Each structure stands twice: as C-alpha cells, then as structure tokens.
Amino acid sequence: MSDYTDIIVVGGGPAGLTFSRQFKDSPLRITVIEKSPLKIIKNPPFDGREIALTHFTKNYLQESGIWDLIPEDKVYPLKEAKVINGNSDYQLYFQQPTQARGQPIVGLGFLVSNCDIRKACYESMKDLANVDLTNEISVDDIHIDDQEVTAQLSNGKELKAQLLVCADGRFSAIRQKVGIPADTHQFGRTVICFRVKHELSNEHTAYECFHYGRTLAILPLEENLSSMVITIDTNLADTILNMTPEELAQDIYRETKGKLGHLTLASDKNTYPLVGVHARRFYDQRCALIGDAAVGMHPVTAHGFNLGVESVAHLSDLILEANRTGKDIAGETLLERYNLKHQAKTRVLYHGTNFVVKLFTNEATPAKFVRKALLHVSNHVNPIKQLISKQLTG
C-alpha cells in the first residue's frame, strides 16, 4: 500500500524548508524527507557559516514569515565592504548603497549564522497542517513516469507524488539517481572559519583580503566580534588547523596588520572543502532541483543561499499558479520555465565567481598585474562598481 502526497521534497535544509513554507495557504500536501534527526533540524549546531543575505532574500524571508523568527540580536547589519589585493593597502571600496531594485535600503545586507537561519526555517513550517517533515529517512529508489513519482523509502514504505523536488545539497544523491548531469569544479582549497573577539571596532565593514598564499574574509558581527574565513590550499590547511587558539589569534593579528587590535578566538574552527557544482538543467520529468542541489557556489561572492531563495521563489510561484488554475503542477512547460529563468541568473554568477577565484588565487606575475589593474578599474569606473554592488545587495 502506497502513501500519497502532492510534492516530495528531499532535504530539510534551508532551501527545502523555505520551499515547503511557501505552501502554507495552499491545498497541496508536502512531504519533506530529511536524513538527519529531528533534534538537529530543531536546534542546528553552530557550523561556522555566517551567511551574507541580500535585501531581496531578507524581504522574501520576511514575506514568508521566516525573518521575524530570527532573534533581532542574531541579525548583524553589513554596512560596507572593502577588497584588498596582495600586500597592498589599496582598497576597492563599496560604500553604503541607498537603493536596491528601486527600493530605498540601508547598507549592503545582513549577516546571519547558518544555524539561526535553519532554526527559523524549521519554526516557520513545523505547525503547518499540510506539510510533514519525516526525519532519519532517506530515499532508496525513485521511479518516475508521465503520471507520478514513486519513492521507495529507507523505512520500507512507498510514497507517491505528482512532483519530486531535490533540495539535498550540492552533492545531491537524488539528482544523480534521477540522472541530471552536473558540472563540478574542485578548487583544491579549503575554507576554515571561526569567530574572534577583538579590541577595536570592525565598523560593520566586511573585508575580502586576497593575500598571496591565502585569502582572508572578515565578516563583521557585533562591533567587537567578527567571523574570520580563511581559504587556503587544502594541502596547507593543517598549518592553520594545528595552531593553538593563541597562535591563530597572533596569525590573524599579523594578517590584519593589527587593525582590529588584540584578538581572541571565540568559537571552534569549522572546515569546508571547496567544490563548485552547477547542474546542466534544473529539471527532469516530474522533478526539479532547488538550492545547492541546483547550484553549489564558491562562498567568496556570498551567493549560495541567496540563489537558493531565488530558486524557491521562482519554482513555488509557478506551482502555486498552476494549482490555482487547475494545471499540472509538474508539467513540462512549467518546469522548463523555471529552468530557463533560474539558469539565466545562475550560469553567469557561477562562471563569473569561478573566474574571480581563479584570477585572485593565481600568483604568477602577469596575473598579479591583472588583479591590481582590475581593482583600480573597478574602483574608478562607476558602472562596473554599481554592477558589483547590485549583485551584493540583490
């Protein structure tokens, strides 16, 4: 005997849960299948990720009833950003913008810890009568035909639906099971992130320092609390990971040339090996990809979850409209429209980000010259600067 739902969402991460929440006033039934235990989804542990959110994302989460579930003191305003190259003190400077998408805004965006976003996403959907979250279950097998999706679950049950949505992250096993090809890029680098307390104010300004040998991003949280994000060749990651907290604080003091004053570590170190993933298409028969399952970005340009929210917005709007007008919620035309719209946005950003990373980690003399020139040109040619600023604010 099979159970029946309208949409199966595999993955209860920020993308899968934000997507489910969009159906709060709809007659459609949603079943989210998540492999980790409920206690982790209810109370996600701190994972070192401080997510820079654009104004578009903030507004969308606000309209979805998610934003107000994030405690006010866990939202850190991001006023300005500066980019530094090599050993130079020259800065590409993004001042506080005053508008985004035609609306007045204050600052570039907001920083919120990934665990606080995940918690708010869960809180927003946990009481919805038409949304079920099933934990500690995975999908063993999938069969899709032109009528329905049939999922064989690891608890021995069979679940049928009209549509399958993969939200199971950049290494999506379901994307592979369905047979959607993806381009992957191994950067050969690892991110190490941790919080530090510091004596002097960070002035709510983010820094991206493309030093030689490694990259350091400084993300301002409270005035005297910042997140440090080091990106380093994976073979050299242990040189940082093996440092004592005092040695690491000294190392950051040197890298920041003492601009934040005396520093102390305020969290454990978390590591993320960097792999970029872009699915060749975001749909197949009765199936769509959202969030990192569609595009897993390098974090340097802070687009990952912001793009995930755009994927949620595009796909859920199309499904809700189809349902209102009595059309197939998994029809090929609908899925193709979603694919075209989201691909148009993500392809440019994915390849553009990978290009920037390649250039700013290349230490051959000609590349160093281009890096320097690019920063100067971006600072002085207003349309380029405005374009980058537009991407940052969303």
Ligand SMILES: Cc1cc2nc3c(=O)[nH]c(=O)nc-3n(C[C@H](O)[C@H](O)[C@H](O)COP(=O)(O)OP(=O)(O)OC[C@H]3O[C@@H](n4cnc5c(N)ncnc54)[C@H](O)[C@@H]3O)c2cc1C
């Ligand atoms: C260091 C770092 C910094 C970042 N900074 C930013 C930033 O500043 N701005 C930004 O926008 N983005 C940023 N990102 C990206 C952001 O974290 C991701 O885009 C976002 O978390 C992806 O959410 P998701 O729900 O798509 O995937 P995930 O968070 O990967 O969630 C996937 C979920 O699916 C579940 N799952 C996986 N496989 C299965 C299965 N087979 N069956 C059932 N469940 C399954 C997992 O347990 C998980 O809960 C950063 C990422 C990193 C690593």
